[in-house]
Amino acid sequence: xxxxxxxxxxxxxxxxxxxxxxxxxYLESLRxxxxxxxxxxxxxAKVQMLLFPYLExxxxxxxxxxxxxxxxxxxxxxxxxxxxxxxxxxxxxxxEGLKVSNALIDMVFRENKILFPTASVLLKEGDWAAIASExxxxxxxxxxxxxxxxxxxxxxxxxYEITEAIPDRDIESLPKEVKTLLTKAETPDxxxxxxxxRLEFPTGFLSKEEINEIMRSVPIDISFIDKDDRLIYYSPGxxxxxxxxxxxxxxxxxxxxxxxxxxxxxxxxEFRKGRRNxxxxxxxxxxxxxxxxxxxxRREDGEYLGTVEVVQDITDLKKIEGEKGFWSRTx
Amino acid sequence: xxxxxxxxxxxxxxxxxxxxxxxxxYLESLRxxxxxxxxxxxxxAKVQMLLFPYLExxxxxxxxxxxxxxxxxxxxxxxxxxxxxxxxxxxxxxxEGLKVSNALIDMVFRENKILFPTASVLLKEGDWAAIASExxxxxxxxxxxxxxxxxxxxxxxxxYEITEAIPDRDIESLPKEVKTLLTKAETPDxxxxxxxxRLEFPTGFLSKEEINEIMRSVPIDISFIDKDDRLIYYSPGxxxxxxxxxxxxxxxxxxxxxxxxxxxxxxxxEFRKGRRNxxxxxxxxxxxxxxxxxxxxRREDGEYLGTVEVVQDITDLKKIEGEKGFWSRTx
Numbered sequence: 001x002x003x004x005x006x007x008x009x010x011x012x013x014x015x016x017x018x019x020x021x022x023x024x025x026y027l028e029s030l031r032x033x034x035x036x037x038x039x040x041x042x043x044x045a046k047v048q049m050l051l052f053p054y055l056e057x058x059x060x061x062x063x064x065x066x067x068x069x070x071x072x073x074x075x076x077x078x079x080x081x082x083x084x085x086x087x088x089x090x091x092x093x094x095x096e097g098l099k100v101s102n103a104l105i106d107m108v109f110r111e112n113k114i115l116f117p118t119a120s121v122l123l124k125e126g127d128w129a130a131i132a133s134e135x136x137x138x139x140x141x142x143x144x145x146x147x148x149x150x151x152x153x154x155x156x157x158x159x160y161e162i163t164e165a166i167p168d169r170d171i172e173s174l175p176k177e178v179k180t181l182l183t184k185a186e187t188p189d190x191x192x193x194x195x196x197x198r199l200e201f202p203t204g205f206l207s208k209e210e211i212n213e214i215m216r217s218v219p220i221d222i223s224f225i226d227k228d229d230r231l232i233y234y235s236p237g238x239x240x241x242x243x244x245x246x247x248x249x250x251x252x253x254x255x256x257x258x259x260x261x262x263x264x265x266x267x268x269x270e271f272r273k274g275r276r277n278x279x280x281x282x283x284x285x286x287x288x289x290x291x292x293x294x295x296x297x298r299r300e301d302g303e304y305l306g307t308v309e310v311v312q313d314i315t316d317l318k319k320i321e322g323e324k325g326f327w328s329r330t331x
Numbered sequence: 332x333x334x335x336x337x338x339x340x341x342x343x344x345x346x347x348x349x350x351x352x353x354x355x356x357y358l359e360s361l362r363x364x365x366x367x368x369x370x371x372x373x374x375x376a377k378v379q380m381l382l383f384p385y386l387e388x389x390x391x392x393x394x395x396x397x398x399x400x401x402x403x404x405x406x407x408x409x410x411x412x413x414x415x416x417x418x419x420x421x422x423x424x425x426x427e428g429l430k431v432s433n434a435l436i437d438m439v440f441r442e443n444k445i446l447f448p449t450a451s452v453l454l455k456e457g458d459w460a461a462i463a464s465e466x467x468x469x470x471x472x473x474x475x476x477x478x479x480x481x482x483x484x485x486x487x488x489x490x491y492e493i494t495e496a497i498p499d500r501d502i503e504s505l506p507k508e509v510k511t512l513l514t515k516a517e518t519p520d521x522x523x524x525x526x527x528x529r530l531e532f533p534t535g536f537l538s539k540e541e542i543n544e545i546m547r548s549v550p551i552d553i554s555f556i557d558k559d560d561r562l563i564y565y566s567p568g569x570x571x572x573x574x575x576x577x578x579x580x581x582x583x584x585x586x587x588x589x590x591x592x593x594x595x596x597x598x599x600x601e602f603r604k605g606r607r608n609x610x611x612x613x614x615x616x617x618x619x620x621x622x623x624x625x626x627x628x629r630r631e632d633g634e635y636l637g638t639v640e641v642v643q644d645i646t647d648l649k650k651i652e653g654e655k656g657f658w659s660r661t662x
Binding site: 068247 | 376380381383384385387388392395396399400403461462464465468489490491520522523524529530532533534535536537539540541542543544545546547548549550551553555557559561562563564565566567573574575576577578579580581582585588589590591594595611612613614615620622624626627628629630636637639641645648649651653654655656657
């Protein structure tokens with residue numbers, strides 16, 4: 001039985017039963033179910049992150065847009081039902097319960113009759129290979145598959161690599177709701193992130209200029225000591241502890257006052273030997289609270305690559321209270 | 332008159348005078364002077380950052396090491412004198428005052444008779460050009476020079492570019508204290524930070540692998556939206572908000588739920604037009620306090636390069652109290 005039907009069953013039972021014990025059981029089942037339903041957020045996030053980009057790339061932007069709004073509505077109704085259950089207000093529980101049930105039944109229909117059939121027509125083997133490889137980090141749709149069950153015969157294809165429009169024979173096989181949309185579809189997206197002499201990284205593309213701007217913009221000061229214990233990089237811009245180009249290539253021992261060289265060398269040795277994964281300090285300087293973190297960089301095989309120093313003025317962060325969401329307009 | 336002599340004068344006056352008004356004046360002068368002396372820290376930092384690396388590179392490591400310890404001692408005596416002045420303990424003021432005076436006189440001697448003469452023999456025009464160009468960001472030794480007074484005829488030479496040992500004719504011209512040291516000098520440092528296919532940045536050198544490790548290690552999650560409003564990069568590793576490679580090249584509008592697209596687009600437009608330099612939000616998610624910052628990247632001429640998104644879990648930072656310096660061993 002699907003979630004939507006389950007919610008409906010419990011709510012109907014709750015409404016019709018006149019036996020207090022029986023009603024208590026329905027209520028308990030409903031509470032358990034709502035907890036499970038909160039984790040739908042993860043399922044939706046995966047759909048949004050892994051499937052939607054392919055449809056958008058092909059010009060089918062309306063399908064993801066509508067579905068995302070519906071997904072938000074599902075999560076909103078679940079939250080309302082949770083609140084009603086907390087309050088124990090039977091009338092509200094019934095009202096919100098039916099809303100959840102309807103929203104879920106609608107979502108299952110949209111996924112099974114529109115989203116997944118569309119994806120199965122439009123996504124090719126390389127696309128599924130890409131999705132499968134990302135699931136290792138993003139998480140699986142429902143169950144973690146047995147490892148190596150499916151070995152794609154083609155390399156992963158990411159949405160940004162798709163350049164052709166939807167072929168006519170694929171259009172024929174699409175669900176009719178989607179076919180209708182296609183007549184007013186946007187043109188396929190042909191943007192390439194590899195332009196402008198960008199370098200390729202495991203998680204994206206950046207030019208040297210963009211890297212420099214990111215390093216300047218982030219609210220932390222970064223320095224890097226390489227595997228030979230040399231300072232080879234520091235982030236540009238205003239810094240808590242000033243750095244200068246004259247210090248590039250300098251031995252890390254020489255970057256610190258003689259009295260603290262011992263502790264610095266000890267931390268780095270522990271990093272190098274894999275005995276330690278972090279060292280933190282915090283100091284008060286001119287009334288500001290400065291937080292300093294050292295983190296070792298390592299290859300996947302554990303080989304030491306160097307040490308990252310992060311310096312952050314956390315004085316103002318400590319004062320943050322409450323929430324200020326995207327909907328606030330006070331900043 | 333030098334600082335050391337001034338301190339000595341005030342302390343002697345304080346000791347010998349029997350007139351309360353006169354003593355009050357000496358005390359006041361001493362207090363003013365101590366405030367000035369605290370800023371010696373900046374002068375020392377510049378010497379440590381700009382001059383020392385050249386001497387180290389040439390194998391003269393003992394001179395900077397000894398001097399740095401002495402500089403620390405100067406700052407320590409100043410701090411002790413400040414404490415004595417706060418307490419108003421005349422005997423301590425005299426005792427600490429004389430220590431400050433002696434430490435300063437010793438430092439002036441070491442700078443004027445050893446450090447600066449040595450630097451003036453060993454550093455060549457390109458080295459001074461490099462130091463001058465760094466002073467724009469690090470700050471000047473004492474006064475900001477009139478712009479463009481000195482135009483070096485050679486390009487800046489940074490310590491890591493020096494490969495030759497000290498020539499014999501330079502050794503002859505060194506102060507005798509340094510000449511003695513040279514017999515037991517280390518061999519010159521020939522390490523080059525440009526090795527390993529490293530890319531050159533305005534503030535250092537990094538390989539792609541090192542950049543990836545830095546991005547993974549820093550305690551913030553970074554994403555980058557390029558000038559065409561596309562997500563082109565996200566930092567690897569555990570993240571508050573999951574990202575996947577399938578989202579690379581995606582329009583920023585499509586990366587957010589339809590209900591918050593409006594505010595995201597408005598922020599980016601304000602960044603692009605130069606009307607805004609930051610947007611911050613904070614949310615509670617599963618009991619954690621998540622702090623989100625958007626910062627525009629711009630070229631020096633103001634041209635918009637893209638937007639950096641920084642997400643940080645600041646829950647634990649908010650609990651930081653007191654200090655935990657390099658000398659603590661409790662972590």
